[in-house]
Amino acid sequence: MILTALAAAAEPSLSCPASATAPMNYLESFGVKADRIVSLTWGLLAISILVTVLMTALVLWAVLRKREPQTDAATPRQLNSLAVFGGGLGVTTLILAGCVVWTMATLAAIDHPPRKPGLRIEITGQQWWWDVRYESSEPQKNFSTANEIHVPTGVPVELKLRSRDVIHSFWIPALGGKTDVIPGQVNTTWFEASKPGTYLGQCSEYCGVQHAHMALTVVAEAPEKFEAWRNDQIKSAPAPSTNDAKAGLVAFESRCAGCHAIRGTEAGGVYGPNLSHLMTRASLGDGAAPNRSGFLAGWIADPQHLKPGTKMPRVALSGEELQAITAYLKTLN
Numbered sequence: 001m002i003l004t005a006l007a008a009a010a011e012p013s014l015s016c017p018a019s020a021t022a023p024m025n026y027l028e029s030f031g032v033k034a035d036r037i038v039s040l041t042w043g044l045l046a047i048s049i050l051v052t053v054l055m056t057a058l059v060l061w062a063v064l065r066k067r068e069p070q071t072d073a074a075t076p077r078q079l080n081s082l083a084v085f086g087g088g089l090g091v092t093t094l095i096l097a098g099c100v101v102w103t104m105a106t107l108a109a110i111d112h113p114p115r116k117p118g119l120r121i122e123i124t125g126q127q128w129w130w131d132v133r134y135e136s137s138e139p140q141k142n143f144s145t146a147n148e149i150h151v152p153t154g155v156p157v158e159l160k161l162r163s164r165d166v167i168h169s170f171w172i173p174a175l176g177g178k179t180d181v182i183p184g185q186v187n188t189t190w191f192e193a194s195k196p197g198t199y200l201g202q203c204s205e206y207c208g209v210q211h212a213h214m215a216l217t218v219v220a221e222a223p224e225k226f227e228a229w230r231n232d233q234i235k236s237a238p239a240p241s242t243n244d245a246k247a248g249l250v251a252f253e254s255r256c257a258g259c260h261a262i263r264g265t266e267a268g269g270v271y272g273p274n275l276s277h278l279m280t281r282a283s284l285g286d287g288a289a290p291n292r293s294g295f296l297a298g299w300i301a302d303p304q305h306l307k308p309g310t311k312m313p314r315v316a317l318s319g320e321e322l323q324a325i326t327a328y329l330k331t332l333n
Helices: 002-010 032-064 074-109 223-233 243-255 293-301 319-329
Strands: 119-126 129-135 143-146 148-152 157-163 168-170 179-181 187-191 197-202 215-221
Touching (some): 032 074, 032 187, 157 179, 179 187, 243 319, 293 319
Parallel strands (some): 119 157, 148 215
Antiparallel strands (some): 157 187, 168 179, 197 215
16 A cells, blocks of 8 residues: 555655755855855855965975075074964964954844844744744734745744754754754744745754754745735635545544644644645655655555654554545645
8 A cells, every 4th residue: 555655656746846956055145144144154164275275385385395404503493483383373363363253243243133023933843843833913813834934035034943852953054044942942043035935944953863854944935925825824724525535534533633733623633743734835744755645645654664763653544544534635735
């Protein structure tokens, strides 16, 4: 059953942007916060290369230079050596002090957004996925999703970071630096995307066996597109219309609702990702597999096969239950 489901995964992806397959980029910035960080990164890299080249040249000069026979004039040579040593120490101290000042100035500049945040999101890291909750002053506009963060361009976004289990680290390199996610503590950070696009991130603190499959995706869109996406997200899941999907909803509420929630249904679990609009996401298992029908069925049947160690257990489902639940979940757009 699982192998058959996985073989069916050759159909096109529903929502994965082409840019989402690119590697993470930390030497190019796409936001006002990342601009300062990348400038510092390039500057320190240039200084490090210059120092390395200079030291290599001095070592080669010392090894290869022609040496004159020893004379009685040892004292002047010793004084010259001390002068060289002192000069080198002074220059090194100035360079390091300059790097420290530059780093501290950058940290101070990015500590707060340049203006009041226009969007607030609470993100909870857990083994091994990200719960993403959008907060609003209007309770009816609060909603949760998972692993994919949609934001409007040109708007500072404030993030409240929590952990449900171990230490994680939130990192979207093209938009900002790393912030630790610590159990029992709320850390805050922010970013602002200057251009539409899909920006990849990753938990950058080793957090267990599936650390590599704890990815993040930020989708930056024009404000009007973001508002349309948010308005869709706060809607209840569409009611099933086919017999298979109706049977799937019944099976889901009895077999899966202890962990997962779907808006507008009896499913209200909090231990797993909210699945209200599952099919708008690009991946399953937080990057373990693309969100395609075959992989979806395989993930439901045996999540340990695709992501060994995941907290989602293997539920004993009949073939009819698996088919029905898959049919229902495919309607969650």
